[in-house]
Amino acid sequence: MKPLRFLLFLFIIIGAVAGAYLLYAQLSSPNIRIVENGYVFNASYSNNIWNYSISGELPNPCYTYYVNENINSNTADITFVVNKPGGETICTEVVEPITYTSTLNYSKDAKFNFKVVDGNNDSINNNYLDNLNENLFTIEKEYIDETGWAYAVNGTLPPCYSVVNSEQEILESYPEQIYIVLTIKKPEKSCSEDSPFEYNDSGMVQASPDATFRVKLNNIL
Structure with missing residues (x-):
């Protein structure tokens, strides 16, 4: 019976240690909550992912709404843009x-800013031009011997923005x-795309x- 008691005691110790570790990991993981104009932003960190x-x-x-992510060295600006219905919509x-849910591959020490804005405000739309940067795009490339490089550019812009030229x-x-070099066109006032x-x-x-x-944004219209 003694070996059985010893094993039971050992399992209890291991379970207690594992439980304590999981509790510590949960409590030490960063959690962020920001309330802005009635909207709630929650972020949690786990396994190198926010x-x-x-x-x-x-x-x-x-x-309608969309979310704009502007990522800097150690700060993520998350902007929630709300668009009113246009015209005489009933x-x-x-x-x-x-x-809305999403993920960011970002450091544990990252700082978050969250704000809610009116997407129908022209000054807000103009400010978004300043927030668009090459981090919104990725390049996949492959070297093919004497032929040179084959590449593909992929990215996502907020609704109503578009790429009108590539050089x-x-x-x-x-x-x-x-x-x-990508030329970006800003939204028309009449655009209702979401x-x-x-x-x-x-x-x-x-x-x-x-x-x-590298991707470079130039001649933003």
Whole structure:
């Protein structure tokens, strides 16, 4: 019986230690809660990933929204943009509960700013031009022997924004620095689109195997 008691005691100790560790990990994981204009931003950190949600109520089902993420070195600015229905839209006068969820691959020490803005405000739309940056886009590339580089640019812009032109800009250094220059067009006042703009483009460029690639936003209209 003694070995059985010893094993039982050992299992109890292991279970207590494991439970204490899980409790410590849960309590030590950062959790953020911000309330702004009736909307609640919650973020939690686990396994090198921030999971966040935005919840609240739109005035009625005809309102739309989108979320803009502006990521800096150690700060994430999360902006919740609410768009009023345009024209003489007839809509049921009942609030519309919403919940938006997303993830960010960001450091544990990251800081978050959260704000809610009126998407119908022209000054707000102009400010978004300043927040658009190359971090919204990714480049996939492959070197093909003497042919050079094949590349693909992918990204997501807020609703009503679009990419109207793409050009290659090559700095003749070694290794070459290759910029894929994208021209962004801001929304028209009459735009009522509520889905993000998905951008995908591909191309070829002659350059050495050591060439570097970057996206650059230029001539924003």
